[in-house]
Structure formats: structure tokens, C-alpha cells
Amino acid sequence: MIKFAPIVWRNLLRNKLRSLLTGGAIMLAIALVCVLRTAPEGFDAFLKALAKNSRISIHNTAGIVYSMPYAYLSRVRAVPGVVDAVSWSWFGGAVDVDEGVAFPNFAVDAETIGVVFEDLGMEPAAVEHFRTHRDGALVGRMTMKRFGWQPGDEVTLTSTVYPLTLTFRISGEIPADQDPRFWLQRAYLEEALKAQGIASDQIGMIWARIDQAERVPAVMKQIDDMFRNSEAETESETEKSFFQNFFSILQGIIAVFLIVSWLVTGCIVFIAANTASMAVRERLRELAVLKAIGYRWRLLFGTLLAEATLLSTLAGASGALLSLGFTRVLGTLASTTPQMGPLSGFEVTNWILVQALFIAFFVGILSGVVPSFGAARRSVAATLREVF
């Protein structure tokens, strides 16, 4: 079979313009499919990464904007199986009050944040600096990059929830490209609120790390039971479940992305099929001659199919490469719009590339099969009569 490879290649080059146009169309379409798939895939990868840790969120059953007493923290920390827990309260700080809140910022307990979020891989020195400096701050890489901040920089945030403007010194980075969060010390906030005569015995929620993954369901139940019939009943859930719910409002957009990517895949099939049928139609005469001198129909069918598949796979591979360029541009544009959440990553993973090549390969086969089969199976007499 391999000795027919030059024939397949020559056939492909016979109508260079057509091959180029078809290849170009498939390339663009595959690049689009890759770009569109980054959104749902990125969302899945985001959730999968969270599923690895044994961290749970504890919040008021009524909603995450409903508060609970700070005293809950010590009770959660005392539950067997809880490695440590940290309180978490929305500060709503803005760098520029006219621009509004540009990234999520929370007041957290400096003593325990490093333990609860150990898996984020923050530098021990940064965590230690945050623990020992009341005005310290740990900042996600996405936000650091966006504002061009470095550890040691001074940052002033004006709260939109409290009548406060606080200045922070950045202790270090939360090392994740898509992490926009900004953490400040709860003690610092509390002190500033006290100076204004505002009580601060309420917190937004609690994050707790459990020692073993198997214990998570039991610990969650124990915590929720502990606060049942209290002033603030709690709901515990895994970190994955929390973010899945938090971003569930993006599901509609993801659905549209997926539908559009299927439609574009459909385009590829029809473009390729059109080309294959044109190529076959033009060669009816020579196919008939080849059959008349004794070549088997299977061989003719195979070479025609190989031609369509080769074109589509080559184009698919260039499309996959092209998508890397596209996503780089889109990623730069997206970094200014945090509202897209985990959809703004635009990372073409290896898995997406593999999918793209598979799509291109099967589209090639699919598009070539009907016209090639028809042409190869036609009787010699019928074809020759038609063309001469």
C-alpha cells in the first residue's frame, strides 16, 4: 500500500489551488474548534484540579452573602479531622473607586491561611511575611500581572462595604496564572473597624482542610449538625462543589460555545466532502481506465480515501497550530475582563490538540468515503460509455 503514497501525493497536487483552498478552510475551522473548546475544557480542568484537595467550604445555608459569627471558626477548628480552618470575609476593596472592585479581595486569618491553602504552593517566606505583618497581603498572579505589582509594593484599597481605606504591603504571590484573589489580614480589618466603632464579629464563610479525603463527608455532616437550629445554620460542601455552583451561571454560555463548535465541525465535513466529490468526478475517466487494465476497486477506493484523509489531517494539524496563536491573542484581550472567570484561560491543552487531529482525520475519511466508494464501485462499461 505504501508504494502508492506518491500517487496520493501527486493527486493532491494536481489541483493546487483547490487543495489549498480546501486545506485553508479546514485549517481555519479546526483552529476555531480548538479555540471554542478551550472554554468548556478549561472549566472542567478547573473543577478537576479542585477535586484533588480535601478542602471544604462552610457557609450560611441561606447564601454566601449571608454572614455567620466569628465564634464558629474555633468550633470548626476543634472538630476531629479538621487540620485547620480559616475565616473568609468580603472586603470589596477597589484600587480606584471610580473603576469599582477590580478583583475579589477577602479578609482572612493570617495564622491559618497558609495551612488551609498549603496546596497552592505559596512560598513559605511569603506566607510567613503575611503572618507577621499586619498590613501584609497575598495576591493572585493574575492580579499581580494585571497591575504590574511586585512583592514589597504598597497598595491602597478603598472598601465598598465599609467606610475604610487601607494600605497594604504585598507579602507575596498566590502562584496560579488564573488566580485573581487578594487576601488581607482579618486582624488588620478588625482593628480599623474598631477604630470607627463598627462591630466585626461576623464572617462570610470558613474554609477548612480535612486530614483525609475519605473523612470529608462525615466531617461535613458533623459540622452542619453542630450548627443546626442555631442563629446561622451552615451548609458545608467540597471546594469543587462550591465553585461548580458559583460558576453555574456560566453553563448557558458554555452550552452555546459547544453548539457553535459542533456547527463548525459540521462545516468541515461539508467543505471536505464537496472537494472530494469534485476531485472524484473529474477523474471518472481515468478511474475507469485503471479498472479496465486490471486494478482492483479496493485499491482505487483506498487511494482516493487516503487523499481526502491526508489533506484533511494536514490541514487539521496546521489549524491546531494556528489555534495556539489565536488563543494567545484572545488570552491577552481576556485578561482585562475578569467577569469571564475560568472561561478566560484560553489554554489549548494537549487533549484539545489530540481531539482536533482526530476530528480532522475522521472528517477526512467521512468526506471521502461516499464519493470514492461510488466512483470505485462503478462498472467499467458504464463509466467508459459515459465519458467517451
Next chain:
Amino acid sequence: MALPLHYPLRNLAHRRLRTALTVTVIALVVIATTLFLGLVTSMRRTLATTGSPDNLIVLRKGSDNDGSSAVPLEAYQALRFFDGVAKNGKGEPLASPELVVQPFFFTEDGGRENVLVRGVEPVALEVHDEVRIAEGRMFVPSQGEAVVGRGVASRYRGVELGEELRFGRSSWKIVGVLDSDGSSFESEVWVDVRELAADAKRTIPYSGLRLKVAPGVDRDALIRRIEADSRWTLGAKPETEYYAKQAESADFLFILVVFLAVVAGFGAAFGATNTMYAAVQARIAEIGTLRALGFSRGTVMRAFVTESVALAVLGLLVGVAIAVPLAFAVSQALGGIAFGLSTFSTSVITLRISVFDVAVAALLALAIGLGGGLAPAWRAARLRPIEALRKG
């Protein structure tokens, strides 16, 4: 001398399979573009039609959504009597003190979302004059009653007129359904502001105020007076501006749509070019005959461009005919499409293909038709009659 219009059209009918494949490609591009564009314009429309230009929204300075803002009681009591605030027939100021919280609601398939619950006083209906009670009646304060937006009623489990609605720490009786011509108030639940503050244990009772500016009053002067008051740090802006800012989160999606349309458009144009080249190739003798009969180059070229544009128009018609019901089906299947990360709460959007979306798709299809037809038509026009006749 011109060729009759049915010449290019009949040619399309001649090579049925090729025409069908190309039309399908263009139709798919049209569907993809209109669907995606429809999502973006639907999102924009929901937010951009919300609010009235003579309403001011007063929040804590720097707060860009009323879910994270706090306005003290004294500020409300002072601001409602500021000059320039409109009054109703009974002489009461049209100032609506509001508290926004976002409790959990559950969708039919168990998803949990933050829904915007707005605590208001009955005056709210006079201030938000685009909001109407479509069914039932307005709630009576301190009776544990609620009115729900249309979007909320369609998206969440057990939200129906007459039903008990559980959220926050208590249960509320649904006595009415709100309608506001598709604006984002339809994604909200309205209850008595005092009851909501008690339920959410808010010490500062209000998150924001909405003031109606009296007719003929200098709106900007009123804004300056509110912002200059040193007793509180408040910011005021027209409601329309506030919602337009929230609509900005759709901007990035808009860039994506343009990207999609351009790239897919090029792909489809390449496909159309192939088809048209093949059409020219198959008809060389015919073109030679036409030229020999005295039809000019321009006439031949126009015939082929027309053929290509006709392909695109067919694709457009098929595409739009599929995209409109598809958008409706997607919207129904998802119970409206939810969006609103910037406000921390869910806006329910009805995905609908607008005239604008179709117009953009038509332009795209036209570009595909012209882009795909020009080069092949040029080749057809340049054929020398004698050679063409010999070749054919």
C-alpha cells in the same frame, strides 16, 4: 446585452450536490454566528434596557453594584428631601430605599444560583416606572409576602404565584409576578425592605437608594450635591449608566463573536471559491460560446458573481430559518440563559435572534458570496473565446 437572471440560478440547480454542500457550509456559518451574536445582543439588551435616565442610583462611593454597598438610614432620610427629587401626587418624594441580598435559589436540575432579592417599599413601583405587576398584586409590607420577576418564575424550582418561597432564613408567600419588558428587574425578587434586613441581619438597613429626578431639574447638579455631602461618602449616577457599565461584561464575548465570524467567514468563502472554480471549469465551452455570441466580459463576470451570491443568499435563508428556532430551543432547554458574574447574582436572559443579528449574518453571507465568487468569475471573464471553445 445582459444574461437573464435565471441563467446563474438554473446553473445552481444543475449541480445539485455541489450546490447543496456549499449552501450547507454557509448555512452552518450563519447559524453559528447568529446564535453566538444573539447571545451577546440578548445579554446587552437585558442590561441596557434596564433603568430610566431620570432615575439616580445612590451607592457607597466606589461600589459598582448594589449588592456590595451600604447606605445609612440618616443618608436616606436626608437625601429624600433634597431639592430636585420628584414627588408623587400625594407629595411624597419618589425616593426608594433598597436593600439587595443574593440568597441561594435552586434551578429545576438542582443547580444553585445567587438570585438578586431586592427589599423595597411600595414607592418602588413609582420610582421604577418600567416595572409592572403583570399577575397578582404588589406585596403588603410586613406580611411576609414577595413578588417575583418573570425570569425568576421560569427558571427556578417551585417559584409560582400562590406558592411559598423559601430563601434566606424564612419563607415568603408569592403574591405577584413582575414584568419590565425584558429588563433585568425580571430576574429579581422583591420583598419588604424591613423584613429582608431582619432576615439577613443587616445592621445598615439599605444598600442603595433610587431617586427620581423631578422634570426640568439639573440632574448633574443633584449628583454633585449628593457626592459633595461630607457626612457620607456616596456616589450617584444615572441608572442607565449604571446598567450600561454592567453590560460591559458582554464586551469580551462580542470580540469573540467577531473573531468567530471573520474566521468562519473566510473558511466558508474558501469553500465557495472551490465550488465556483469547479463551476467555471465545467462550463468552459459554454462560456466560450457565450463570448463568441457577443456577450461581454462584464456580463459573463456578473453572471458568475450572481451565481455565487445566490449560493450565499440560499445559505443565509436556510441558516436563519434554523438559527431562530434553535435559539428558542436552547433558551427553553436552559430555562433562559443565566449570566451576571459582575453583579454577583444571576440575570436570566432569553436568547433571541434579533433583526440586528440577522443583518450582521446577511452581511457576512454577502461577503462570503462576493469573496468566493470574484476570483472564479474573473477567470471566466478572461477566457479567450476561441481557446475556450477548443478546450471544451
